[in-house]
Amino acid sequence: MAADPGRRSGEAELLAAAGRGDERSATVLYDTYADALYAYGLSHLHDRELAEELVQRVLEKLWRRAEAYDPARGPVRAYVFAIARSTAIDLQRRGARRPRPVGELADGVDTVTDAADQILTAASVRAALDRLTPDHRRVLELAYTRDLDQRAIAEVLRLPLGTVKSRTFYALKAFRLACDELGVTR
Structure with a gap:
């Protein structure tokens, strides 16, 4: 199902305005993506605190990199989740460097599913x-x-x-x- 072109251009405009410091636009984008980013973080990081951190980091990066968004490459949603993916990887790597308490170790090995x-x-x-x-x-x-x-x-x-x-x-x-x-x- 193709994304609605009007919605795409509207989100692109919101992103550009948020990148210029427009707080209202930033709030709208936050409201649009925070829940989905949190769910993404939970499913990939398996930790509520890290999922919350992921939301904050992704949205901060989104505002700082707003000018890098190219509508020809895809919708804002794809850009947001590309940032989320790299941020989740960074958070996983950071967590891997810190030893976890024994109670937090998984009993089994997660299987890799087809991405x-x-x-x-x-x-x-x-x-x-x-x-x-x-x-x-x-x-x-x-x-x-x-x-x-x-x-x-x-x-x-x-x-x-x-x-x-x-x-x-x-x-x-x-x-x-x-x-x-x-x-x-x-």
């Missing part, structure tokens, strides 16, 4: 999420990227708990349908 499959699945899941209404997408993002329960989501969104429960139900239903249509396997 191309992961990228394709991630893009398909994002496309499925993009098909949801903003209200439904926000509920799922809060639940799965911030690990919030429905009561906490209701507080964050300032909605009645019943509304959050029904939005979650219908969001999951719509998400499953979108995944099926896009061929995402569970």
Whole structure:
């Protein structure tokens, strides 16, 4: 599914403005990417503190390198996650240099999965999420990227708990349908 050209140019303009020091643009980009970056950090670094650090470092690098973004090479999202990937590698290397307490050592060895499959699945899941209404997408993002329960989501969104429960139900239903249509396997 191709990215919306209007959205691409809008995000490129936001990035350029954030790079020039426009705090409102920086805030919009933060709100757009912080949750997804945190989830990425958790899945790659397996540590909440490192995931939070990843979010901060990526967004700081994004503002400092805004002028390096070339829209002809891809969407802002791809640029953000290219920075995230290199930042995650840096954080992993830094962690590898420091000995971990014995309790933190993994019992098994992580297997390396096919990176191309992961990228394709991630893009398909994002496309499925993009098909949801903003209200439904926000509920799922809060639940799965911030690990919030429905009561906490209701507080964050300032909605009645019943509304959050029904939005979650219908969001999951719509998400499953979108995944099926896009061929995402569970």
